[in-house]
Amino acid sequence: MKFFIDTANMEEIREAYSLGIIAGVTTNPTLVAKEKNVSFEDRLREITALVPGSVSAEVIALDAEGMIREGRVLAKIAPNITIKVPMTPDGLKAVSVFSKEGIKTNVTLIFSANQALLAARAGASYVSPFLGRLDDIGHNGLELISTIADIFRVHNIESEIIAASIRHPQHVTEAALRGAHIGTMPYKVILQLFNHPLTDKGIEAFLADWNNRG
Numbered sequence: 001m002k003f004f005i006d007t008a009n010m011e012e013i014r015e016a017y018s019l020g021i022i023a024g025v026t027t028n029p030t031l032v033a034k035e036k037n038v039s040f041e042d043r044l045r046e047i048t049a050l051v052p053g054s055v056s057a058e059v060i061a062l063d064a065e066g067m068i069r070e071g072r073v074l075a076k077i078a079p080n081i082t083i084k085v086p087m088t089p090d091g092l093k094a095v096s097v098f099s100k101e102g103i104k105t106n107v108t109l110i111f112s113a114n115q116a117l118l119a120a121r122a123g124a125s126y127v128s129p130f131l132g133r134l135d136d137i138g139h140n141g142l143e144l145i146s147t148i149a150d151i152f153r154v155h156n157i158e159s160e161i162i163a164a165s166i167r168h169p170q171h172v173t174e175a176a177l178r179g180a181h182i183g184t185m186p187y188k189v190i191l192q193l194f195n196h197p198l199t200d201k202g203i204e205a206f207l208a209d210w211n212n213r214g
């Protein structure tokens with residue numbers, strides 16, 4: 001499983017990218033709205049200049065025509081822009097147009113296997129099932145990852161599964177185990193993945209031994 005960072009914050013992206021593990025970035029309107037004094041387009045220019053992998057930029061329009069118009073403009077910002085589209089009939093109409101034009105797409109707000117299958121068949125490059133939000137309403141987000149991964153495997157579907165709405169390290173391990181191609185997560189979760197008390201204890205002991213050598 002590859003790692004994407006789920007943020008529009010440049011400091012977080014820079015820090016995470018310098019770790020050498022980041023293959024892409026996802027943003028959404030909520031994350032972009034947190035960034036003050038910078039336009040969406042300028043922020044996308046900054047991100048795509050740093051990160052060579054897929055950078056998801058979400059459209060705001062809800063009708064296919066509007067999404068196509070917005071998506072075409074965003075796609076011109078950089079060759080690694082992926083147009084993020086919500087999982088609706090209009091969204092999939094837009095995805096099928098983008099796919100014919102060679103524009104990469106990420107279908108977001110996926111909460112069922114059928115939605116993922118529909119998105120894939122419309123030509124989505126990526127499908128984004130939201131783990132955390134399913135868990136929040138008492139469903140099992142990780143089970144959904146397994147089901148989508150099985151269906152895609154059985155039918156040789158090439159769309160990649162992005163495990164999204166990841167809230168903690170256990171989501172990361174389980175999403176990887178169950179066949180998600182990518183996990184997109186906040187910077188905070190990326191940092192949590194590094195932590196183990198035995199690593200800290202080991203470093204401490206090595207240093208103490210080194211300093212006490214004869």
Ligand code: E4P
Pocket residue numbers: 006026027028108128130132133164165166184
């Ligand atoms: C993914 O592309 C979304 O931006 C994100 O993972 C949503 O996460 P949340 O449910 O924590 O807002």
